[in-house]
Amino acid sequence: MKSDISITELLFPEGLLDYFEITNYVKESKQITFYLEEKNVIPEEYKTEKLISKGFLNPITIEDFPLRGNQVSLKVKRRRWTIESTKEIVSRDWQLVAKGTRKTQEFASFLKGINRQ
Numbered sequence: 001m002k003s004d005i006s007i008t009e010l011l012f013p014e015g016l017l018d019y020f021e022i023t024n025y026v027k028e029s030k031q032i033t034f035y036l037e038e039k040n041v042i043p044e045e046y047k048t049e050k051l052i053s054k055g056f057l058n059p060i061t062i063e064d065f066p067l068r069g070n071q072v073s074l075k076v077k078r079r080r081w082t083i084e085s086t087k088e089i090v091s092r093d094w095q096l097v098a099k100g101t102r103k104t105q106e107f108a109s110f111l112k113g114i115n116r117q
Helices: 007-011 105-116
Strands: 020-028 031-038 051-056 060-067 070-077 079-083
Touching: none
Parallel strands: 031 070
Antiparallel strands: 020 031, 051 079, 060 070
């Protein structure tokens, strides 16, 4: 049976691969770390501006759902741009991480649901 969804889309938080590409992964003992870099796609709120890509912000590490008995971490590098006319540095308003945690919103919601039972 063929589907329009790739296997990788099933493993990561919804919408993540719209903005990020997987550049590497490392499996050590009971830990899998996926390395992701933000694609060079200008954020919608800056479509009318002339932006120049200026590399990446410092990477952050986010915990995600365990996978087959392995802890999963996402090492995420967000892109930054400079607005040519003002020289202001901007980045995408990225709301993937649950506030006050280093877990994806989906994983944090899942853990909250377990605590309520």
